[in-house]
Amino acid sequence: xxxxxxxxxxxxxxxxxxxxxxxxxxxxxxxxxxxxxxxxxxxxxxxxxxxxxxxxxxxxxxxxxxxxxxxxxxxxxxxxxxxxxxxxxxxxxxxxxxxxxxxxxxxxxxxxxxxxxxxxx
Numbered sequence: 001x002x003x004x005x006x007x008x009x010x011x012x013x014x015x016x017x018x019x020x021x022x023x024x025x026x027x028x029x030x031x032x033x034x035x036x037x038x039x040x041x042x043x044x045x046x047x048x049x050x051x052x053x054x055x056x057x058x059x060x061x062x063x064x065x066x067x068x069x070x071x072x073x074x075x076x077x078x079x080x081x082x083x084x085x086x087x088x089x090x091x092x093x094x095x096x097x098x099x100x101x102x103x104x105x106x107x108x109x110x111x112x113x114x115x116x117x118x119x120x121x
Contacts, residue, residue: 002029003103014041019052026055026099027091036061057081057088071116076104 007021018038023031034054041047044065051059062077082088082096 002031006033013043014038014047016041020049024055026096055083057083072111074108074111 002025004023005020006023007019010020011018016039020036022034024034025031032055035052036049037052039048039050046062046064049061058081060079064075064077066073082092
């Protein structure tokens with residue numbers, strides 16, 4: 001989706017009320033503006049971002065973080081809805097779900113590279 005943060009520099013620490021603007025290209029390479037707000041933060045435990053403007057009718061994303069043997073465990077809870085009724089439902093089945101899976105797979109690999117692979121007991 002060609003995520004690109006457009007309101008750099010990003011603050012060193014996240015805080016409630018922080019606005020992050022992106023350019024994304026979810027459909028046929030057409031750029032869209034996506035704006036999220038960090039609404040909740042508990043350092044080293046969790047944070048929440050919610051869409052204020054963008055491709056979704058609603059987007060609420062919780063990031064839960066905890067130390068784990070040999071790494072960091074991040075659990076995502078994502079609630080979202082697409083616009084356009086039946087067309088949004090069709091878009092979800094054709095490409096949106098796959099795009100989201102790819103985004104979270106990429107992030108999983110990036111976190112593993114940065115913090116290490118969790119050792120299984």
